[in-house]
Amino acid sequence: MISATSPGELRIEHLVKTFGPVRAVDDLSFTVAPGRVTGFLGPNGAGKTTTLRVLLGLAAPTSGTATVGGRRYADIEHPARVVGAALEATSFHPGRSARDHLRVYAPQIGVPDSRCDEVLETVGLAPVAHRRVGGFSMGMRQRLGLATTLLGDPQVMILDEPANGLDPEGIAWLRGFLRYLAGQGRTVLVSSHVLSEVQQTVDDVVIIAKGRLVHASDMAGLRDLAGSQVMVVSPDAAGLRALVARRWPAAASPVDGRDGAVLLRDVSAAEVGSAAFAAGLELHELSPRDRGLEDVFLQLTAEEVAA
Incomplete structure (x- = not known):
């Protein structure tokens, strides 16, 4: 019997990814539910980014599947309207304004320029929309990167180490923003190698090491292990x-x-x-x-x- 899959559900099933003799992901299975923030955790080199790259169609699985709402990323007709992803620090032209940066991506996604203003407002950058990105702080650049992922109003957000380089104020803002996204019913998957960065934000945790699952539960289940x-x-x-x-x-x-x-x-x-x-x-x-x-x-x- 095939279980129903909700449009925003992420499902990794028996995923294996090898690079020559290296088994980066090893029979990994877990699901990520809509309306919740899920922390995807593990040490550096655990296989988190490789898993996300397979999920986003940037790498082919050796075996197993990785799907969004029951579909492979490559089979989604307008992927940027379904999934917003940031797997690494976004590159910005230092001479462009924040609004012009977004206007480069808007036609590729198929949204009007007015959407650029909406997402700048959402991430708190509307007052500096016409400032050049070259003068932005790390926190402002992170916000602009998030604005870029939101252009298509996606149901799913996949963010790889989004707190890297942020000061305490920036981390506090990010926590509130992720909760805001989940409160809208979106699926939010956030990777990190430091639990303390996300433990006050996430509802669920998926922990891997050496490409294998070592724990998956809600935060209450993880706290129970502490005893x-x-x-x-x-x-x-x-x-x-x-x-x-x-x-x-x-x-x-x-x-x-x-x-x-x-x-x-x-x-x-x-x-x-x-x-x-x-x-x-x-x-x-x-x-x-x-x-x-x-x-x-x-x-x-x-x-x-x-x-």
């Missing part, structure tokens, strides 16, 4: 070991070889404190040490690289 941890330190090392062996034998990790110190996973400080009190065990430290999402991301990708 909770508590640091326990006691002057009675033998007593602490006995308590841990009795109550939480599978949840303990040593702490840098320190005798009388242990890190417990998925156990609350209140639970440990109550058990220690009942056992008459003196504690010198009992503190939550929740693992950050960046640690989870690094662990997931490191495990795949080491495999």
Whole structure:
């Protein structure tokens, strides 16, 4: 039975892409839903850009498929009206104004010059529409690149490392803009090699390493992997070991070889404190040490690289 595909859904199915002996993408499968911001994450060299290039018809798959709304990019009649993509820093003629830059692309896409003014307004560049791009900051250039991808009013936005080179103010603006696009029902796929850049923005995450999928879920699912941890330190090392062996034998990790110190996973400080009190065990430290999402991301990708 063939499942229905929504117009803006991105679907990667058993994708393989090799370059000679190098397997850049290795049996990769995932979907990206409309109306959500999806973070496509992995270390540099994980295969993110190669996957996006195959999705956009810039590289042929060795095997498997990559489709937009159930169609290959090459089969879309007016692709710029369906997909807006920015895979690398856009080149700008420094002597052209922002509006004239867009006017070069408008007839190729089949939209009137008035659309150039609309997208400049959308990205906040209307006040500088007639300024030469050569004097633009990195953040303004990024906005102009996004305006270019929006010319055809596409349902799907694919952005490769869009936060590169942005200052904190620019990153904050980008987060709000991506949420705005998803709020319009668009499909937004954003690649990054740094989870912290996108974790406050994305709804879903797809994490790859060495071309293979290592995790796919919503952000709540990724947070669940972080779990909770508590640091326990006691002057009675033998007593602490006995308590841990009795109550939480599978949840303990040593702490840098320190005798009388242990890190417990998925156990609350209140639970440990109550058990220690009942056992008459003196504690010198009992503190939550929740693992950050960046640690989870690094662990997931490191495990795949080491495999």
